[in-house]
Amino acid sequence: MAECLAIRSALSSALDLGIQFLSLKTDCQVLAKAISSKRTVVEVHGVISDIFFCISQLKGFTCSFILRAANVEVDTLAKAALASYLVIF
Structure with a gap:
């Protein structure tokens, strides 16, 4: 869920800034496959629909999987985004 919320926020911000081409790298293999294949994931259906x-x-958009060991800073950021989201709501 944390990764989905961070991706949705990043995509929304990119669109607000007028960015038209984006490459997403994630350490969540299930999410990378779901986004690449345009398949929903039941647990995060609403958020992933927003992402789509x-x-x-x-x-232009690409999505690829990377190992968590190569993505430590972003993993921390995604967890912080989830914590912020939970505090707001």
């Missing part, structure tokens, strides 16, 4: 909508607004 944002992606549809871009001119």
Whole structure:
């Protein structure tokens, strides 16, 4: 869930800034496969639907899986985003 919320926020911000081409790298293999294949994941259905909508607004988008060991800073950021989201709601 943390990763989904961070991705949705990043995509939304990118669109607000007028960014049209984006490359996403994630350490969540299930999420990378779901986004790449445009399949929903039941546990995060609403958030991933928002992600697909944002992606549809871009001119170019790629998504790939990377190992968590190569993604420590972003993993920490995603967890912080989830904590912020839970505090707000």
